Amino acid sequence: MTAAATTDTGFTAELGRANAGLFDAFYEHPFLAGMRDGTLAKEKVLHYVGQDHQYLSAYIRCYGLGMAMSPDRRWMRHFHDSAAFILDDETHPHHVLCDYAGTSYEDAQVDRLAPTAQAYIDHMMAAGRDSLGVLLAALLPCPWTYTWAADRFVTEERPPADHPLLGWWEFYATRDTQGVTHKLRGLLDSLAEDAGAGERARMARAFEDSCHHEIRFWQMAWSLETWTAPDG
Numbered sequence: 300m301t302a303a304a305t306t307d308t309g310f311t312a313e314l315g316r317a318n319a320g321l322f323d324a325f326y327e328h329p330f331l332a333g334m335r336d337g338t339l340a341k342e343k344v345l346h347y348v349g350q351d352h353q354y355l356s357a358y359i360r361c362y363g364l365g366m367a368m369s370p371d372r373r374w375m376r377h378f379h380d381s382a383a384f385i386l387d388d389e390t391h392p393h394h395v396l397c398d399y400a401g402t403s404y405e406d407a408q409v410d411r412l413a414p415t416a417q418a419y420i421d422h423m424m425a426a427g428r429d430s431l432g433v434l435l436a437a438l439l440p441c442p443w444t445y446t447w448a449a450d451r452f453v454t455e456e457r458p459p460a461d462h463p464l465l466g467w468w469e470f471y472a473t474r475d476t477q478g479v480t481h482k483l484r485g486l487l488d489s490l491a492e493d494a495g496a497g498e499r500a501r502m503a504r505a506f507e508d509s510c511h512h513e514i515r516f517w518q519m520a521w522s523l524e525t526w527t528a529p530d531g
């Protein structure tokens with residue numbers, strides 16, 4: 300299963316095909332493989348939750364940047380509803396992970412970003428100082444990689460009802476969450492049609508970099524990354 304079929308048309312379909320190797324690397328990363336077979340070490344899961352809670356707060360702030368650049372109320376409605384979705388619904392997958400790790404959500408919180416999470420956030424925030432199109436391009440791999448991976452896993456492997464992380468996989472495979480990717484792709488496709496060559500190139504670069512950041516985010520949690528000086 301690829302992120303974009305060869306027959307799909309539009310700017311984001313091209314991005315999906317150009318970055319198919321990164322989508323596969325995302326799917327094959329040992330962190331996500333451990334989420335598939337339910338063997339992932341609990342300390343790695345908790346490292347992820349602490350960092351990801353902070354990441355989601357930054358993602359909402361990026362919607363705020365989008366709100367500030369919104370040309371009309373249709374766009375404002377989009378950022379408003381999308382921020383509400385993260386605030387109201389996207390804590391659910393984190394709760395599933397905390398239950399798996401046997402810790403409360405409160406106890407999983409951290410007050411310091413690891414280098415990789417910080418780098419991803421900085422990248423998204425910098426895109427928000429470019430244009431609405433570049434911002435959306437930097438934001439798209441986040442829902443696209445997760446909803447694509449969840450759809451692939453649930454379709455290909457049909458996890459059993461007693462899979463310990465089923466709630467996490469199902470959240471990202473549901474129609475509502477898949478809809479986030481669909482909506483964002485449609486908005487970015489329409490912006491790309493009106494953009495010049497220079498801006499489209501910056502959009503493509505921002506998208507590719509975010510795909511790399513997604514893979515690195517797994518690696519951060521897998522390696523329990525912290526700020527450690529070279530001599531330890």
Ligand SMILES: Cc1ncc(C[n+]2csc(CCO)c2C)c(N)n1
Pocket residue numbers: 351354355358381384385389440441442443445446479513516
């Ligand atoms: C590093 C990282 N990347 C992607 C997601 C998933 N996610 C975060 S915000 C969002 C948009 C829809 O609300 C989606 C799908 C995550 N949790 N953490």
